[in-house]
Amino acid sequence: MKRGWILILTLALSLTACGGSKNSGAELTVFAAASLQETLTEIGENYQREHPGVTLVFNFDSSGTLKTQIEEGADCDIFISAGQKQMNQLDAAAASAVNADAPDETAEDSLNFIASNTRFNLLENKVALVVPEGNPAGIQNFGGLKTALEAGDVLLAMGNEDVPVGQYTQKIFAYFGLDEAALNAAGVLTYGSNVKEVTTQVSEGTVDCGIIYGTDAFSAGLTVVDTATAEMCGQVIYPAAALKNSKSPEEAQAFLDYLRTPAAGAVLEAVGFTPLG
Amino acid sequence: MDWFPLYNSIRIAAVSTVLVFFLGVFAAQAIARAPRLVKGVLDVVLTLPLVLPPTVVGWLLLLALGPRRPLGSWFLEAFGLRLAMTWQSGVFAAVAVSFPLMYRTARGAFESFDQTLAQAGRTLGLSNFYIFWRVQMPVCRQGILAGTVLAFARALGEYGATSMLAGYTPGRTATVSTTVYQLWRTGQDALAFRWVLVNLGISAAVLLAVNLLERKEGRSWP
Numbered sequence: 001m002k003r004g005w006i007l008i009l010t011l012a013l014s015l016t017a018c019g020g021s022k023n024s025g026a027e028l029t030v031f032a033a034a035s036l037q038e039t040l041t042e043i044g045e046n047y048q049r050e051h052p053g054v055t056l057v058f059n060f061d062s063s064g065t066l067k068t069q070i071e072e073g074a075d076c077d078i079f080i081s082a083g084q085k086q087m088n089q090l091d092a093a094a095a096s097a098v099n100a101d102a103p104d105e106t107a108e109d110s111l112n113f114i115a116s117n118t119r120f121n122l123l124e125n126k127v128a129l130v131v132p133e134g135n136p137a138g139i140q141n142f143g144g145l146k147t148a149l150e151a152g153d154v155l156l157a158m159g160n161e162d163v164p165v166g167q168y169t170q171k172i173f174a175y176f177g178l179d180e181a182a183l184n185a186a187g188v189l190t191y192g193s194n195v196k197e198v199t200t201q202v203s204e205g206t207v208d209c210g211i212i213y214g215t216d217a218f219s220a221g222l223t224v225v226d227t228a229t230a231e232m233c234g235q236v237i238y239p240a241a242a243l244k245n246s247k248s249p250e251e252a253q254a255f256l257d258y259l260r261t262p263a264a265g266a267v268l269e270a271v272g273f274t275p276l277g
Numbered sequence: 278m279d280w281f282p283l284y285n286s287i288r289i290a291a292v293s294t295v296l297v298f299f300l301g302v303f304a305a306q307a308i309a310r311a312p313r314l315v316k317g318v319l320d321v322v323l324t325l326p327l328v329l330p331p332t333v334v335g336w337l338l339l340l341a342l343g344p345r346r347p348l349g350s351w352f353l354e355a356f357g358l359r360l361a362m363t364w365q366s367g368v369f370a371a372v373a374v375s376f377p378l379m380y381r382t383a384r385g386a387f388e389s390f391d392q393t394l395a396q397a398g399r400t401l402g403l404s405n406f407y408i409f410w411r412v413q414m415p416v417c418r419q420g421i422l423a424g425t426v427l428a429f430a431r432a433l434g435e436y437g438a439t440s441m442l443a444g445y446t447p448g449r450t451a452t453v454s455t456t457v458y459q460l461w462r463t464g465q466d467a468l469a470f471r472w473v474l475v476n477l478g479i480s481a482a483v484l485l486a487v488n489l490l491e492r493k494e495g496r497s498w499p
Binding site: 064065132133155157160161162184185186187189190191192193201204205206207 | 458
């Protein structure tokens with residue numbers, strides 16, 4: 001019995017010892033919007049093949065969650081957000097300069113985490129209205145969605161107000177004169193904590209429709225019935241930047257530069273992103 | 278402050294506890310008498326949800342109950358009932374994760390039940406049904422009660438499987454635990470903290486009730 005415990009302890013200790021011994025070169029931790037999961041993973045594989053000394057570690061989640069994790073002191077070298085708001089909340093210096101066209105999104109509680117000189121707008125995405133296979137609720141477009149929501153006979157999955165896609169959805173509500181509080185009272189909205197959760201709820205058919213990005217709809221093979229115009233929710237811009245306390249700033253800058261190359265752009269374009277870099 | 282999540286949590290926990298009480302007691306009774314091999318296999322299967330992460334339980338439930346999955350689509354076609362994204366989905370999730378607690382404590386109690394009492398009953402011509410409910414259950418009530426309370430508390434605090442199967446729909450599927458998460462996610466810390474206090478209050482009340490019941494038991498039971 002005693003020997004058994006010693007064996008288990010030794011095993012546990014040797015497991016913890018294994019953890020840190022692998023990487024020889026630089027390790028870059030990239031926090032990126034969940035909607036970039038497929039494309040950035042592919043770009044990362046290409047990049048690591050060309051730069052064997054660099055190991056990329058990705059953390060894909062809602063930009064709001066990532067922003068919170070960075071504020072809480074998570075180890076991160078590069079942040080790619082699905083909205084200017086989350087980036088501005090971490091970037092005290094550049095808030096007004098980069099985002100002059102959207103004065104309502106100025107940073108209120110800015111914390112100085114972003115190396116502002118590395119920040120640029122990486123790409124543009126589209127917000128899409130998607131339905132499960134067979135479109136059980138018969139939603140044809142945003143106008144039809146408004147009617148169905150007001151009638152109370154539909155269940156719409158959307159990101160919560162901390163998730164960029166949730167904020168774009170709220171802008172669409174405002175454009176169509178829909179009151180979110182009233183819709184909540186009618187129980188027609190269900191909230192996901194990132195865009196992939198909303199995507200899964202639609203593809204599993206647990207909801208009647210969802211508002212996600214065109215690229216996520218493409219990756220998941222979902223039917224897009226309508227795409228939001230710039231009048232409905234503004235432009236959907238993804239900014240990227242390195243963090244101030246990055247341990248490998250040169251490698252971080254090199255990867256950010258790579259994201260602007262035609263090779264990376266082609267991967268982004270393949271699923272429907274519009275590269276801006 | 279909208280009290281719906283509290284009402285919904287208690288509703289889900291209450292319904293699932295009633296279901297789990299009967300399911301757990303009958304499973305425990307059946308398995309306590311089963312042959313050794315069957316007992317060993319079934320015991321592992323029935324206890325699995327206790328040790329599996331709730332997210333795994335939630336995913337497995339979704340694989341069975343989702344509207345595009347076998348059981349879920351059948352229910353949708355036959356009865357027009359959606360098994361995911363409703364408050365009843367929360368009941369499925371709560372039953373799955375709290376069942377092992379009821380089952381294991383009940384089984385432990387039944388195994389220590391003195392079978393000579395049951396035999397004495399049989400010599401008096403009592404039915405097995407009568408012996409089970411009027412002799413075995415009262416003798417084992419300590420274990421049964423503990424299992425029920427544990428199952429209720431677990432159901433009340435269930436988060437992982439619930440968030441996957443029932444989602445977060447304000448006023449429909451929101452529970453205390455999913456509300457706390459959602460409020461924290463959206464930066465409404467003050468409100469989240471109030472719900473945390475509510476949660477602490479309920480949990481303390483449940484534990485206090487258990488202690489009081491136990492003390493009362495101690496006095497009336499020789």
